[in-house]
Amino acid sequence: MRPTVHDIAIKAGVSLATVDRVMNGRPGVREKTKAKVEEAIRSLGYVRDVAAANLAKGRVYPFTFILPLNDNAFMAALRASVEQAGERGRIERTEISIIDVPAFDGDALAKALIAAGEEEPAGIALVAVDADPVRAAVGALKKKGIPVVTLVSDLEDSGRDHYAGVDNQAAGRTAATLLGRFIGPRAGSIAILVGSLSVRDHQNRLSGFSEGMALDFPNLQLTAPMEGRDDAAVAERLVEEALARDPDIIGIYSLGAGNRGLIAALEKARGNGREIVTIAHELSEHSRAALENGLFDAVLNQDAGHEVRSAIRVLKAEADGVPVIAAQERIRIDIFIKDNLP
Amino acid sequence: MRPTVHDIAIKAGVSLATVDRVMNGRPGVREKTKAKVEEAIRSLGYVRDVAAANLAKGRVYPFTFILPLNDNAFMAALRASVEQAGERGRIERTEISIIDVPAFDGDALAKALIAAGEEEPAGIALVAVDADPVRAAVGALKKKGIPVVTLVSDLEDSGRDHYAGVDNQAAGRTAATLLGRFIGPRAGSIAILVGSLSVRDHQNRLSGFSEGMALDFPNLQLTAPMEGRDDAAVAERLVEEALARDPDIIGIYSLGAGNRGLIAALEKARGNGREIVTIAHELSEHSRAALENGLFDAVLNQDAGHEVRSAIRVLKAEADGVPVIAAQERIRIDIFIKDNLP
């Protein structure tokens, strides 16, 4: 059998309590005693049973997730993942509460952050809006010693401990390469549909996309980005107008949400005999159907479940003061085409 | 606080032992008592703490992984994942041993399976070779009541409990779509490099690819598949010869291992001013470099770590006689291009 705290205590000639003190770096142990225990741990090749430790601790981690009240499939999936994590909380000793805020509203988010901090949770996760009041609120939380993780959309220079989301610059470049190669040698214009340029993730996707297109596909002209507010109705109208206005459009990159509206516009275009190479974000019931019927050519995706679980792991590590293995927390940019749908 | 077994015992007016019997479906409980306990569980919204249960059980699951002695990066990664899982074993109460067998050798694999079964492990995972002796050996294991999971490569009609790997037919179709669209309207030939047609995963990729190409890209002709035995030297020679023989080759699909050899051949071709659109499998140091320098256009990947962890979860579930949530165990086909490398 594997060595336990008992074995170490015996080998080192001390009590369980002392073993525990050394293992957890708690003060009040003579150097000499500490050395004995550490030697016993090493020589026995001891590895602590985290599950048993958690059980004994009985500690629970109250975490607060602040999520935008955004009516789109991705945010719904994200919310569902958080709720699911809450249900698993018993095992992982987490207690997760969700606070809703209006989407793309920096002031409301900042207020919610301050309020959440009052409760002194063990950690806070937020989908950031790129605004100074938010930065200030995060700074205040950090000053109180509360771990903060940004989720999906990051917030630079805010002092947040970690960002649980994809590299959106890279996502934009990925979209550029796929769109450019799928279109091939033809010349034409590309329409760009964003959600809002007030969030970092959309800004970054746009910049990565523009960069990639300029570099590799001089045959394709980018048109000015349209802001769809991640709203299906707005998106539909904007895309329809753009297609009507500009007959040169042969490709669309939709980097935000509101896929339903985009799909409706593409269907109408197809009805008029016009096929547009299209790349969108986030796999959902709708985007999956669009891939299957050829309205979308590729969908870039971030796994909401992974992001939420990563955020929780990091918050827990921060709360425990143990280091985070960054490489392990990297979130991948999934590419889906009609053939590799999960 | 959340309800525990104690709360249930009190509410139902029984002892802990009886609660445990009902919860775990063990015999020897009067129907009436059982009903009382179940009612208490329901009304209290009880969810068992699996970690505590495992701790109390003290049960360990001895699992055997049978892996091919194959000198390629993917198999190395798979092996590393299994070893890593073994190290985490303390927490998850698993004890994993690895048995090596020669690659692509059905008889050796069958023998290893029989031998592994003698040890009466709690479960066995194998990278299957499509051969009747293997099928028979798996059948014998199942007769002994040992859970069996195929890993990476499946074995139909063998009675295995589960397959932890990607849908390779879909992977082949994915490769076809990407290759065809990247090449565009040009006409030409496509070379196919397989590892061995004695393994199901390679068979399936080939069939999915052929199907996809035939359907969507009549401008592209497939040449006869070359068997590289997942060996870099063999692969290099085969590809070089094919390129020399057939000047019409404008694309390559490499569906097995041996990427180093393929890369060497492509480099030589590039030296001769010949650029070949190439899709390969499995992300490694080499394939990553090839994506970055444009020798590869896309790499399809299966996450070895996911597969191993899934296999273990399933084996454990089978050993415990609890159901597996199939959807949760689906392994994704990752698509990597130069821009979304992790």
Added chain:
DNA sequence: CTGAAAGCGCTTACAG
């Protein structure tokens, strides 16, 4: 600075 004892939520012989 150190230790004896109780307890986290479960399971398992053992006894009846």
Added chain:
DNA sequence: CTGAAAGCGCTTACAG
């Protein structure tokens, strides 16, 4: 058919 008690590997007051 049912229960009292000990124990899994750890942590935590409390006492000294």
